[in-house]
Amino acid sequence: MKRAGLLVKVLAFVTATVVMTGALVVVFGGFRFEATNTYEAVFDDISGMKTASEVRAAGVDVGRVESTDRLPDNTILVTFSVGTKIPLTTGSTAVIRYKNLVGDRYLQLGPGPGAPLPAGGKIPKTQTRPALDLDALYNGFTPLFQGLQPDQVNRLSSSLIAVLQGQGSAVDSLLSDLGSVTTTLADRRTLISGVVDQLNTVLETLVQRAPELDDTIVNLQTLVSGLAQDREQLGGDLAGIDDLTTTVGDLLARERPGLQGNVAQLSRFSQVITSDQAALDNLIRRLPGYYVSLGRIGANQSAFQFYVCGVQLRLTTPAGKITTPFINSGNVQRC
Structure with a gap:
């Protein structure tokens, strides 16, 4: 009897231990025995999200992540399952949130408008949001x-x-x-x-000038592209400009004394012009009439016909004396 009672106690202890262990495995392993539907969600980034991560709705655990796959456009497709009693719509949202300080994540489902989302449906990227980037926060x-x-x-x-x-x-x-x-x-x-x-x-100025800013950027791009295409020619032109600059510098250095004299004489010339301003104004007023008469003389052909009756010159002798000799063609009837 003693051995039978001891055996019963051992069996009861082992049974209770197995039941408790199984319960712990079911609870912490996330095993579910209810009917579920599978859905998909597209994310830009799921850093830290792993298979078997929790799926929550209104803070309650309602499912788990089944798989994560990279798509050709470098987005991430997350496949998850939730109970059939959890209603999802075409406007539902999916957000990855931090579960704890260790870095574990869970998938948070949010309500949204629209028709019911059928099993196997997909939540688009515009309705998802990745977890907070702590690096960006620290920066x-x-x-x-x-x-x-x-x-x-x-x-x-x-x-x-x-x-x-x-x-x-x-x-x-x-x-x-x-x-x-x-x-x-x-x-x-x-x-x-x-x-x-x-x-x-x-920012307000940039917003007001948005069209002009766009045009400036486009024109700048066109200019840069043109310069890039002609970079070899521009390189040769710059070398030519360098040679021209050197030549002009040498020319100015060589001709500087003569230029200094010309500048000084130009100052004297301007003073003479200024002192006889009235005569200069009179000449300028009479020049149009002279040009008209000159045009009439050459109107018949591309040449001017003159008969010189006489020429009077004004000369200065080496001694500084002014003489005005007059040369005429004699006693000609037309003169």
């Missing part, structure tokens, strides 16, 4: 750290590390450093406000 603090002093950044970083390592006593130090950071930002609020206002003005 977003870079401008903040650039505006702080190095010792402030070091103290803040040390406090954050201490808190993440479980040192609760470091919370006070963290709050103090955060207060210092906010004080620094408050002291610079005028500068920050001005920068934001100027940036807003720039």
Whole structure:
């Protein structure tokens, strides 16, 4: 009897242990015994999402991820299953969220308008969103750290590390450093406000000038493409310009003394012209009439016919004396 009672107890213990172990395997293994439907969702990125990850709706576990596959356009196709009692529509959304600090993810389903989504249906990429990129989040603090002093950044970083390592006593130090950071930002609020206002003005101007900006970019692209096509010719032209510059420099250096004299005489000439302004104005007014008479003389042929009756010259002798000799053609009837 004793041995029989002991055997019954052992069998009962083993049975209970097997049942409990099976229950734990079912619970933590995500096994489901209800009827399910399979759906698909397209994502740009599923970093951290694995097969058998949870699928939740309104925070409740309703299914699991069956598989993940890369498509030819570098998007990711996630196949998941949910219970038949979970209604999905053509407007339903799918978002990848963080499950814990270790980095595990789960698929969050959201409601949406539209007709019911049939089993095997697909949620398009426009209705999905990948998990938050923590690298981008951390990089977003870079401008903040650039505006702080190095010792402030070091103290803040040390406090954050201490808190993440479980040192609760470091919370006070963290709050103090955060207060210092906010004080620094408050002291610079005028500068920050001005920068934001100027940036807003720039963006408004760009929006107003969007057509002109588009044309400028297109024309710049055309110009750059043309320069790229003619780069060999441009290289030769630049070499020629260099030679021309050298030649002109040598010419100016050689002719500089003569140019200096010409410039000085040009100054004297301008003074003479200015001093006899009335005579110059009179000559300019009479020139059109002279040109008309001259045109009449050569109207019959491409030549001018003159009969010189006499010529009077004004000469200056080497001694500086002015003489005006007159040469005539004699006693000619036409003169």
